[in-house]
Amino acid sequence: MKKIFSFIFIMVLSSSSFLFAQEEDEFKVHKVVIQVSTDDKRTQKIALNNAVNLQKLYGLDQVEIEVVAYGPGLSLLTSKSEQAKRVESLAIQDIVFSACGNTMKKKEKKTGQKVVLLEGVGKVTAGVARIIELQEEGYSYIRP
Secondary structure, rough: OOHHHHHHHHHHHHHHHHHHHHHHHOOOEEEEEEEEEOHHHHHHHHHHHHHHHHHHHOOHHHOOOOEEEEEHHHHHOOOOOOOOHHHHHHHHHEEEEEEEEHHHHHHHHHHHHOOOOOOOOEEEEEEHHHHHHHOOOOOOEEEO
């Protein structure tokens, strides 16, 4: 009888720990950084699709997403982007977009024209450094 009671007690403890772990997962906020460093339109579209799919899967309150663009990928976040309306719409839906300041300076120096970022896009000093900082804060790294 003592063995049966011990077994039941252990089972109850195990199941309550399991349920508690499931509850924690329900409230976990997933953090994701998506790198865009290419001007390939298909890859840029995939990066945006990744962000949207993650929001659909986890819900707006359970995922933080930042898209960091640098080098040729900066084109995604400029007024000349084919995805301009989509980027602006996603920025309103709590997806953070960060443009590399180093890339912007280099491009402005090369072309003599100011880079015009889309509405809702922020600027960081260095895109690569921003990705490192986010990973240090626990963000998962995605590169489509």
